[in-house]
Amino acid sequence: MAAIARSLPRMTVKLAGQTDLDGWRTAARALAMKGVPADQVGWTIAGNASADLFAGTDHAASEALPGADSTTFTVPRAFVELAETVVCHRDPERFALLYRVLYRLREEPHLMKIGSDTDVRRLEAMAKSVRRDIHKMRAFVRFRRIGGGPDDRHVAWFEPDHFIVEANAPFFVRRFTGMRWTILTPLASADWDGTRLTIGPGATKTDAPSEDDAETLWRTYFASIFNPARLKVKAMQAEMPKRYWRNLPEASLIPDMIRGAEEKAREMVEKQPSEPAPHHAKIQARHWPAPPAGDSTTQDGADARTLAELSRTAESCRRCDLWRDATQTVFGEGPAPARVVFVGEQPGDHEDIAGKPFVGPAGRLLDGVLVEAGVDRDAVYVTNAVKHFKFEPRGKRRIHARPNAGEVKACRWWLDHELALIRPDLAVALGATAAQSLLGKPVAITKLRGQVIVRDDGLRVFLTVHPSYLLRIPDPADRDAEHGRFLADMKAVKALMG
Amino acid sequence: MTAITLRQKLAILSDAAKYDASCASSGAAKRNSLKSGGIGSTEGSGICHSYAPDGRCISLLKILLTNFCIYDCSYCINRSSSNVRRARFTVDEVVQLTLDFYKRNYIEGLFLSSGVIRSPDETMGEMVEIARRLREEHRFGGYIHLKTIPECAPELLEKAGRHADRLSINVELPTDEGVNRLAPEKKPETIRISMARLRSKIEEKSEPTMRTKTRERFAPGGQSTQMIIGADASPDATILKSSARLYSSYRLRRVYYSAFSPIPDSSSALPLKNPPLMREHRLYQADWLMRFYGFEQDEILSGRPDGMLDLAVDPKLAWAIGNRAMFPVDVNRADRENLLRVPGLGTRAVGRILDTRRYRRLRLEDVGRLCQSITKVRPFIVAEGWTPGALTDSANLRARLAPAPVQMELF
Numbered sequence: 016m017a018a019i020a021r022s023l024p025r026m027t028v029k030l031a032g033q034t035d036l037d038g039w040r041t042a043a044r045a046l047a048m049k050g051v052p053a054d055q056v057g058w059t060i061a062g063n064a065s066a067d068l069f070a071g072t073d074h075a076a077s078e079a080l081p082g083a084d085s086t087t088f089t090v091p092r093a094f095v096e097l098a099e100t101v102v103c104h105r106d107p108e109r110f111a112l113l114y115r116v117l118y119r120l121r122e123e124p125h126l127m128k129i130g131s132d133t134d135v136r137r138l139e140a141m142a143k144s145v146r147r148d149i150h151k152m153r154a155f156v157r158f159r160r161i162g163g164g165p166d167d168r169h170v171a172w173f174e175p176d177h178f179i180v181e182a183n184a185p186f187f188v189r190r191f192t193g194m195r196w197t198i199l200t201p202l203a204s205a206d207w208d209g210t211r212l213t214i215g216p217g218a219t220k221t222d223a224p225s226e227d228d229a230e231t232l233w234r235t236y237f238a239s240i241f242n243p244a245r246l247k248v249k250a251m252q253a254e255m256p257k258r259y260w261r262n263l264p265e266a267s268l269i270p271d272m273i274r275g276a277e278e279k280a281r282e283m284v285e286k287q288p289s290e291p292a293p294h295h296a297k298i299q300a301r302h303w304p305a306p307p308a309g310d311s312t313t314q315d316g317a318d319a320r321t322l323a324e325l326s327r328t329a330e331s332c333r334r335c336d337l338w339r340d341a342t343q344t345v346f347g348e349g350p351a352p353a354r355v356v357f358v359g360e361q362p363g364d365h366e367d368i369a370g371k372p373f374v375g376p377a378g379r380l381l382d383g384v385l386v387e388a389g390v391d392r393d394a395v396y397v398t399n400a401v402k403h404f405k406f407e408p409r410g411k412r413r414i415h416a417r418p419n420a421g422e423v424k425a426c427r428w429w430l431d432h433e434l435a436l437i438r439p440d441l442a443v444a445l446g447a448t449a450a451q452s453l454l455g456k457p458v459a460i461t462k463l464r465g466q467v468i469v470r471d472d473g474l475r476v477f478l479t480v481h482p483s484y485l486l487r488i489p490d491p492a493d494r495d496a497e498h499g500r501f502l503a504d505m506k507a508v509k510a511l512m513g
Numbered sequence: 514m515t516a517i518t519l520r521q522k523l524a525i526l527s528d529a530a531k532y533d534a535s536c537a538s539s540g541a542a543k544r545n546s547l548k549s550g551g552i553g554s555t556e557g558s559g560i561c562h563s564y565a566p567d568g569r570c571i572s573l574l575k576i577l578l579t580n581f582c583i584y585d586c587s588y589c590i591n592r593s594s595s596n597v598r599r600a601r602f603t604v605d606e607v608v609q610l611t612l613d614f615y616k617r618n619y620i621e622g623l624f625l626s627s628g629v630i631r632s633p634d635e636t637m638g639e640m641v642e643i644a645r646r647l648r649e650e651h652r653f654g655g656y657i658h659l660k661t662i663p664e665c666a667p668e669l670l671e672k673a674g675r676h677a678d679r680l681s682i683n684v685e686l687p688t689d690e691g692v693n694r695l696a697p698e699k700k701p702e703t704i705r706i707s708m709a710r711l712r713s714k715i716e717e718k719s720e721p722t723m724r725t726k727t728r729e730r731f732a733p734g735g736q737s738t739q740m741i742i743g744a745d746a747s748p749d750a751t752i753l754k755s756s757a758r759l760y761s762s763y764r765l766r767r768v769y770y771s772a773f774s775p776i777p778d779s780s781s782a783l784p785l786k787n788p789p790l791m792r793e794h795r796l797y798q799a800d801w802l803m804r805f806y807g808f809e810q811d812e813i814l815s816g817r818p819d820g821m822l823d824l825a826v827d828p829k830l831a832w833a834i835g836n837r838a839m840f841p842v843d844v845n846r847a848d849r850e851n852l853l854r855v856p857g858l859g860t861r862a863v864g865r866i867l868d869t870r871r872y873r874r875l876r877l878e879d880v881g882r883l884c885q886s887i888t889k890v891r892p893f894i895v896a897e898g899w900t901p902g903a904l905t906d907s908a909n910l911r912a913r914l915a916p917a918p919v920q921m922e923l924f
């Protein structure tokens with residue numbers, strides 16, 4: 016009593032109910048505008064006898080306070096949102112604390128951003144406690160069904176910490192729209208008849224049904240989904256504190272589950288592996304027959320007679336390490352025989368996912384330029400010097416990495432066999448890696464661009480840049496100029512095709 | 514033999530499903546039943562409706578359609594050579610169980626996987642039918658996660674994505690060699706290609722269609738995967754490298770790590786010991802550092818020649834102790850990126866530091882109020898009136914900050 020005597024408020028505001036945010040707002044706004052300091056105001060709830068200490072100086076919240084004019088002062092959204100939550104807290108001090116912060120906001124407009132301020136922290140802690148309670152109610156309400164068929168109703172008994180039933184009821188409406196349900200708590204109840212939500216008075220546990228057939232199945236599930244080899248009781252209790260257990264049908268199983276866990280886990284560890292189940296051999300024979308004896312044909316593709324065969328063999332290539340991180344081998348595509356073969360560097364992100372060459376941005380650019388140059392895309396075979404995508408992971412993206420000489424050399428195996436089956440009279444090397452693979456040595460593309468080098472085997476190799484180079488040029492004017500050069504190259508290719 | 518009851522089936526087929534770590538019901542599009550008049554909603558973050566004494570959240574009805582399986586993966590309780598009791602739900606039973614549990618608010622929805630019976634398409638077809646019936650016949654708006662069978666036909670995948678919130682395919686083990694050895698009938702290439710297919714479908718369907726200008730629904734909660742930890746000899750470095758590859762290649766929402774746990778009737782190919790739970794925990798922490806804290810996979814293990822995460826301290830603290838030249842960081846000036854590197858400062862705390870310091874200079878006490886505990890933070894920051902001095906470089910820093918070894922938990 017001494018504490019109250021020392022800071023006896025000059026006036027007391029009586030609110031209409033435990034979560035009367037509107038009443039608080041109206042009164043608090045008026046008081047703050049009149050400059051009434053926080054320690055001069057007491058807050059009480061109508062009909063709450065024990066809190067009614069200052070009955071003599073009541074101001075009903077709904078009455079306009081004398082002297083309050085209609086100009087408003089603004090508060091940050093963050094405060095309004097916090098207040099909506101904090102009013103649900105069961106601490107009787109909440110209205111006073113909210114008013115103190117409101118009062119301070121007049122002088123300290125950034126107060127809500129000061130996470131280290133004691134008042135702000137206290138409000139946040141209260142809001143957090145309310146939010147947690149709201150969340151736990153959504154989690155731990157357990158409905159029990161009354162009746163069956165179309166007339167059934169679902170009723171739950173729940174004991175929240177704060178005044179949250181009204182704030183939380185719309186969630187249950189959104190979720191259980193097609194059911195008729197009632198949630199009973201000591202402080203309030205919520206009822207949904209399929210079309211209308213009604214908030215009513217508190218109830219007692221005996222008002223709710225005491226059992227439901229589904230609970231047997233639910234308890235079976237709870238017991239079976241538990242892995243005794245991973246016992247972590249504290250982790251469970253942090254999230255599902257014991258005070259909730261009395262209203263959870265599954266919770267009565269917990270002590271026995273814990274007691275038996277160690278023993279069960281030990282049994283599993285100690286038990287010797289058993290003989291395979293009787294049906295196992297039959298399943299193996301039916302679904303996974305051993306490959307026929309003598310099927311030891313070389314898997315290197317050397318004897319492949321068609322591109323399809325060659326490409327199938329390349330699927331499981333392990334000639335270098337690039338297969339490890341990529342999704343799949345991206346083999347060449349196009350007619351065979353073909354007059355001309357376009358060789359790029361390696362598949363990119365899109366190609367790796369799709370399993371087809373030149374389907375990403377660079378491929379689309381190439382397609383466009385080929386159309387412009389009048390090259391019949393369908394008469395062209397496209398492939399890459401390296402058949403697996405080499406990259407560095409960066410978060411949700413993959414950054415292209417250049418294949419090294421060893422990888423280019425290893426993968427040349429496939430390019431050589433492709434060329435042998437396609438027998439083109441012209442190959443177009445798109446970029447340095449392709450040129451290196453086709454010519455067997457490093458080539459300065461910038462110097463030799465647009466030229467034709469004839470290989471020992473007679474294949475003519477036309478040298479140009481990779482279309483992805485064009486995509487990386489930031490300046491539009493430069494890009495246009497390069498596009499023009501690339502188009503000229505493709506026209507030259509068209510001419511060489513004859 | 515008497516007919517198996519629904520309750521027995523549930524016991525067998527949930528026991529069979531418990532080794533899958535994922536129970537998440539988050540990431541779905543917002544949805545409720547106000548318009549449909551049915552039941553079910555998903556509102557962003559999922560809800561854990563219960564916790565088992567293994568500390569794991571129970572959010573979904575996590576069951577197998579059947580535990581009959583033609584595969585023989587040695588780590589799996591349902592492998593064809595296992596002597597476990599077998600059962601099979603009907604489509605109706607799964608639909609009814611899901612609805613009954615959901616209406617009592619036991620669950621957020623269904624996580625359905627299955628052993629493969631007869632053919633992948635047949636099994637996947639039944640799983641899709643369950644999802645379809647829930648959605649179309651019962652106007653069910655809760656969460657649905659389907660474990661996709663990699664070998665199934667593309668049309669089935671398409672249908673699965675229309676009804677499910679999330680699809681997942683397990684990579685099973687961190688390396689292809691591991692899969693070849695322990696799951697000889699599974700093809701790592703097929704698994705990768707299926708994940709690639711899922712990624713393209715998800716991306717394709719997130720674009721509005723030309724004709725209707727609306728988006729078609731396709732697994733709005735994305736895809737995830739799981740790796741078993743400790744069944745093969747892969748070190749953490751290999752595991753994290755695989756994760757980095759999976760996140761970047763297939764845009765996964767999550768990679769789950771599941772400590773290999775002894776199973777009843779185990780195979781001789783595997784270690785029989787308690788699951789490496791602390792290792793699993795450290796891997797999750799390292800995974801978070803990669804996804805939310807701007808760490809690269811190779812950085813996290815830079816100071817660990819054996820490629821294993823430090824079990825005694827969390828990976829961020831381990832990194833900081835190994836890179837003390839980067840500290841102390843001035844909380845009043847450092848940018849977000851550097852603040853995120855400070856042990857004990859989470860993304861939230863860093864956000865609040867950045868907010869607060871626009872209006873006042875932060876003292877050590879202020880930082881203490883903004884984060885969970887200042888003990889870990891103190892040696893690594895400079896604040897108004899505080900410098901750690903020699904503390905940052907003190908030889909026993911690690912010993913000081915490492916938590917005391919945990920005792921067996923008593924109840």
Ligand code: SF4
Binds near residue numbers: 332337402422427429
């Ligand atoms: S990049 Fe070429 S050589 Fe290397 S694994 Fe792939 S297909 Fe084989």
